[in-house]
């Protein structure tokens with residue numbers, strides 16, 4: 001079976017290189033509209049979206065993630081950090097941070113739904129994205145509160161997930177699908 005939505009879902013990839021081209025205001029508006037249209041448990045909308053285009057701030061957060069990663073034993077580090085030039089945000093022109101309401105069991109699920117809505121909205125506009133869990137480490141170090149303030153996280157809310165957005169400068173195959181992840185009970 002095929003339709004435009006199924007094709008769009010199938011065409012999304014995680015992009016890890018971006019052109020410098022900034023997103024237009026119309027693109028950002030459309031993406032944020034898709035984000036806030038996401039469903040959420042009890043319609044709590046336990047999310048806050050922060051669009052970051054300030055590359056200096058992203059560089060500082062990248063540095064903070066690196067510092068946290070280097071505190072780990074080498075075997076516990078993501079292999080991506082073997083490349084000294086690795087940048088957590090892949091130099092994307094925009095990154096959306098989702099911070100979440102504390103003490104709400106569905107915050108991670110609702111944030112995950114919202115981030116996928118953002119990824120699919122971006123794809124529909126001809127943009128690329130990559131969902132980012134690694135920035136979480138930036139909220140563990142000594143600059144954690146500074147970053148929370150800089151990103152306008154509501155008081156007491158914390159990082160849930162982020163997503164880099166931009167015109168992709170790479171291509172990628174679809175991920176191989178693991179077997180045995182679907183069952184039917186009739």
Ligand SMILES: Cc1cc2nc3c(=O)[nH]c(=O)nc-3n(C[C@H](O)[C@H](O)[C@H](O)COP(=O)(O)O)c2cc1C
Pocket residue numbers: 012013014015016130131132133134135161172174175
């Ligand atoms: C919750 C979550 C966190 C992720 N965090 C990162 C990350 O920090 N850095 C990264 O490069 N990719 C990250 N990814 C992207 C995954 O590696 C990617 O979705 C997976 O390899 C499948 O590839 P595809 O998205 O191209 O289908 C994350 C994806 C998800 C869903």
